[in-house]
Amino acid sequence: MLELKEVQAFYGTIQALKGVTLEVNAGEIVCLIGANGAGKSTTLMAISSVVPVGGGTIAYDGRDITRLATDRVVALGITQVPEGRMIFPDLTVLENLRMGAYLRRDRAALKADEAHALDLFPILKERRKQLGGTLSGGEQQMLAIARALMARPRLLLLDEPSLGLAPIVVEHIFEVITRINTEGTTLLLVEQNAQMALQVAHRGYVLETGRVVISGTAADLLADPRVQEAYLGMDMA
Amino acid sequence: MLEQQLINGLTLGLIYALIAVGYTMVYGVIQLINFAHGEIYMLGAFFCVTLITAAGLPFYVAMLMAVVCCAMCGILLDIIAYRPLRRAPRLAALITAIGMSIFLQNLALIIWGSRSKPFPRTALPGYLTEQALTVGSVGLSWLQLFIFAVAIGMMLLLYLVIQKTRIGTAMRALAQNRTAAALMGINVNRVISFTFALGSAMGAVAGILVAIYYNTLYPTMGYTAGVKAFAAAVLGGIGSVPGAMAGGVVLGVAEALGAGYVSSLYRDGVAYAVMIAVIVLRPSGILGRAVTDKA
Amino acid sequence: MTPLLELDRISKRFGGLHALADVSFTVACGEILGLIGPNGAGKTTLFNCISGLHPPSSGTILYAGSGGLMRINGRKPEQMTALGIARTFQNIRLFNSLTVLDNVRIARHCRTHANFVRAVLRTRFQRAEEQAIVEAAMERLRFVGLAHHALADAGNLAYGDQRRLEIARALATEPRLLLLDEPAAGMNPRETRRLVDLIQAIVATGVTVILIEHDMKLVMSICRRLVVLDHGTHIAEGPPAAIRENPRVIEAYLGRGAVHA
Amino acid sequence: MVAQAKRLLPVAGVLLLTYPLWPGASEYVLHVMTLALVYMVLAMGLNIVPGFCGLLDLGYVGFYGIGAYTAGLLTIHYDLSFWVIVPLAALNGALWGALLGAPTLRLTGDYFAIVTFGFSELVVLFLTNEIWLTRGPLGLPGIAPITLNLSWLHPQWYFEFYGKAPNFYLAALLVAGVYFVMTRLEDSRLGRAWYAIREDPLAAACCGVDILRYKVIAFAISAAIGAMGGCFYARWSMFLSPDMFKFWESFLVLCMVVLGGLGNIKGALVGAAILVCLGELLREGLGAVGLPPETRFMAYGLIMVLIMRFRPAGLFPAIAASGRANPLLAALSRRIAAGDFAGDRGDNRDTPA
Amino acid sequence: QSVKIGVAAPFTGPAASYGENIKSGVETKVAEINAGGGINGTPVEAVYFDELCDPKEAATVAPRIVRDRAIVGVVGHVCSSAHLAALPNYVRSGMPVISPTATNVTIGEQNADRAGRVWSFRNVYLDDYQGQFLARYAKEVLGLERIAVFYENNDYGIGLKDAFIKEAAAAGLTVVGSEGYVKGATDFTPQLTKLRGGNPDGLFISGYYNEGALIAAQAANLGMQIIKFGADGLDNVDYIALGGAAADNTYMTVPFLAAAAPEQAQTFIRTFEEKYRRDLDWMSANAYDAMGMFAAAVAAVGPDRAKIRDYLAAIDAPEKAYEGITGPTYFNAKGDPEKMAFVKMVKDGKFTAAPQQMR
Ligand SMILES: Nc1ncnc2c1ncn2[C@@H]1O[C@H](COP(=O)(O)OP(=O)(O)OP(=O)(O)O)[C@@H](O)[C@H]1O
């Protein structure tokens, strides 16, 4: 479904991606793990065309989307929950949700989806009239995910969804991830919490300084000693 | 006399408000103080008059075409001057805006000459030049009523566009986080262009109204009006459209009352003093929202 | 146990929202207190109250000064810092375009005195003080392991390094009480482990720490005592083992899965 | 290219300083150079507020005007010596800066900008309308030139700064003085507090910086320097009129600062030199290629746009320049290069500070 | 080689239209001289310097003009404040200047060098002369009683207004109110509303034609159908164009009247109107004469700044007066002109000589 070939990206003169090759098949949850600054977020941003691609190609359903503008990419069904949530602080929770469905025209289904999204995260229902900027970190994260779901994406890019969330919410979010996957959405998931991510994912890639260094099925990665040492924290006290 | 001064102030204030709206919208969306906005206002008046005198068009047609031309100028201004600076520091864009303002003003000076021009009265619909009603010593002209109607109508329309339409919400979203807006599928450049077009159109309308009201237009007219309108926009709470309206009216009335009761020489002074006082007491303008800095 | 900080029925309202409602607890000198609770429980808000960013709507904050406990609500952030209360931020807030060293040097502000005249004249006092500032800053940077990056721009540091720089900056104000807001967020296990070591080293120097964290492994391993907030109210307090079993905490925060973690 | 330009700058500066001694030195060029020096003082002064503290100040010319009129009036009515007036004018500027700053510096971003703008307009209105004091639009002519009266030391030592060259050197001295003070402040506790406020006021407060206080200090110093510039200008031009202190001047000085590179002292100098010379070059150049004088400002605006287009961060963008010449930091950088701190990289934390 | 005369005026910025007036006057004179074979065979060239009516710019332009040794005289500056700012340069470096428009009284006190030689002259009335004249004219000829004063807040407007008010008191006129406005303002209704309250029968507009026309129009809108009068600042066709019907019944003092002008003026007026397609205004006329004086001086003493100054300073008595199109002009010891004033009025959308002149 999504195919990255030798993708490179630059911030000014700094090369953040040095040739990332990976693929996501329809119906999968693919997980991207790696240390801070490895280029995970940059990879997602390159897919969404927020960061210009400096080399290599990105194909979606066989179609080259490397140079497509961000809004065109979104229109194709690729939505992102960006790192740092990027909630619209001066829009209410409801308005934020509606922004998620910006490109959608099917008004009828919108209401239902809205209700559905609020059911996934009941706390948002309580806060639906509050401004996005005044939500707590965790609430914002939930809102960001709910907002992305409003677009009914075919491929959802999730950047560290568990960051800063209470354990109970993390659990909940991973449940939601599996749920939307079974409902038919393909997911590309970036996570620091590799343990949990690999438990829900089908396959995974490990990124180091802008390159894919290990790839395999989730089970393989979980068993890989290099992964265990660096990303799973097995020997934690 | 008070009533008369209030009417005068209101007329002036609504015109300021119309210009201020352009500032506020652009500011709201890309945090840029578009100092060239005053020049768009000037261009509006000149386009309209040129279309009437040179092309012989009837007033309403000329006005409409001038407004459309200005909207396009606004878009061009954005594409040529501001778009390349989207990621640059804010002040760079501000300096560019000032540069464009100087450029446009002097361009107009070369094209149309520096002499003040009268607005071709004969092209105006007859009723616009007449007095609507006179009560005692208080007079209200049709022209003033026309200005009230156009200004308030345009601003209501604008408010609805921003609050109720899809592109309006997109404008608001864009204002808050450009990347996130793009990730929602919003065509950022198109929405910004739309904002410039809308703001410039309002500015052009204001320019034309002023040219009729005072029966004069000259290339440097954009400067003072632009500065006042900018003050009005900030006074109202920059980025807020109803705020710009409130700010414009407050400033206009303060000016008229200041000239009438305090000292005609301190007329602008009164306006600025009121502005400073309001901002000091309400640090985010009349209708602006306080910025919450979350730790 | 001598109390360093005592919160007495702290409340904070934002418009109609009660972000904090009558929260009371005490922090003893030298301890690491864990502050946990669901998202939006008011943990960060509590830090904001203590550090003077948002004064509480009601309630008292007592802090051990030279002459016993004193009431410190309503003081401004810089006054709190001068009293020895330092903090880090949930969303990292460094001075990005300044160097790492400058970030820490700025934090020496409240412990130094050179003014305009001295700066212009470069008096002997000023030069000595500048020297001392650099030394103190470098000491903190070495402590967190960033000394070799001293002259790099803070904004260019790796994420984990930025978190540690925030801690170094807070330490440079010579705090007695250090408020850490989710220091491990976004860190991988290896980095988290280094952070644990760092926090323990800080406590070893006699600094009292309040720690907000959602990483239960981390919290449970280094805190002796936890306070749990939910919807702005204080719902539980006690040693990790007890908190882990507390049904209210499980229901509101930990979730069923965590009981066995 | 910029790096080379940077190295050539001091050489060019010194060469220009000898200009009055060149044979055939023109009064006009000297006048323009002196004007550039005046603007350098202003640009350095303004730089403190937007450059160091990150606050947009659109009313700088107000302080310039206050300084100029203070000097002009004190000269005309009391015949005070320039050397007495300079500190008085600077004090008066600082006073107004503090008075304006204290209530308004709480304001964020553009609200502050508009208040400063309003203030400068009020200053101009005052100068225009209080005719009893300032003669208003009639202007203040006949201000005596600067004199240096050391006749109490030696009966021959009486010197009048009449004509261009002496004033040029005096202005250069003023620039040097302000530059010296600015560089010292930049690399000091005060300068760092300002930087912190610029970068993140909230974090700065949590580092113990009293934001309001340091903003007021910045504003007052900036105002004092502006007033000093005005003071020199008054005695040099020997005529003042409120028209000289219009909003446009604030813009111009701001453009100089941004063009040079916000927060960069050298940048402010270069920005001032460029914009002043640009106006004059265009006056000469456009005429030479047969364009009418009307095109001058059009070209001026266009060039400003183009510079920002290609160097949006200004000519000398280095912001965190704080103390690169500082020997302490030089020593530190040598130690880092030598790997002195390499050992601290690891996880050994058994020797806490 | 040619004889160069500098022309310093605002060609850009808000006051640019005044610069245009000056330029057309000078251009006409230069063309005329050169068509007649130049001055003793040498062509004349006018070099234009833009100073935006801005004192700071003027102070920069002045040394620029002085530097060019080929320039032997300056026609300028337009605004008194710009003139005052530039003056120290001219005085110090010895450059004769004739301003066709700067009316501020102070200039006469600042234009002499240390040897007492005056370098700056002008062929325009001073503010106080016109102000006094108008006060008497209003009382004696127009028969007005209650006057509202509306002045521009600049050197010109204030100078004129002060002189008027002083003389008005002496002549027995009542000044019912005095309001000001700033250059470039477009809205005068608040002040007019206030002035209307005093029931004036005459409105003295102490300013220039741009704003003057708007004032007349807005006064009419407010129902003030009264006589307006002002000084030479109002004298421009644009006053009628912008003021429309409201411009009627305005009286103004002018340096010359086409009707009363000497024969040579009639040719000039025709050439001017053909070339610029507008009525002649006094600024252009004064600039034309200022240029003429320089030409006469160069013809007599050659292209030498000091000699030209001496020549101009020697025109100090009626019998030595320069016969220009604005009538005979000579200077007093301060370089200020002695000229007589005419009164002109707007009638049915046209300028005509006022039916009654006054000595
Ligand atoms: N806006 C930017 N400007 C300059 N460099 C950047 C920028 N954003 C990221 N980088 C650099 O690019 C590299 C990759 O960053 P990226 O954010 O993709 O990492 P990541 O794997 O998502 O890390 P994290 O776990 O911290 O989110 C890092 O070295 C980072 O410093």
Ligand SMILES: Nc1ncnc2c1ncn2[C@@H]1O[C@H](COP(=O)(O)OP(=O)(O)OP(=O)(O)O)[C@@H](O)[C@H]1O
């Ligand atoms: N400045 C503010 N204005 C309005 N509401 C606020 C503000 N700051 C916080 N809140 C509200 O107060 C509540 C508590 O927020 P707080 O940030 O303290 O939560 P938290 O416990 O730190 O959560 P998290 O773990 O997600 O960071 C939230 O519901 C939030 O929406």
Ligand SMILES: [Mg+2]
């Ligand atoms: Mg990331």
Ligand SMILES: [Mg+2]
């Ligand atoms: Mg928090």
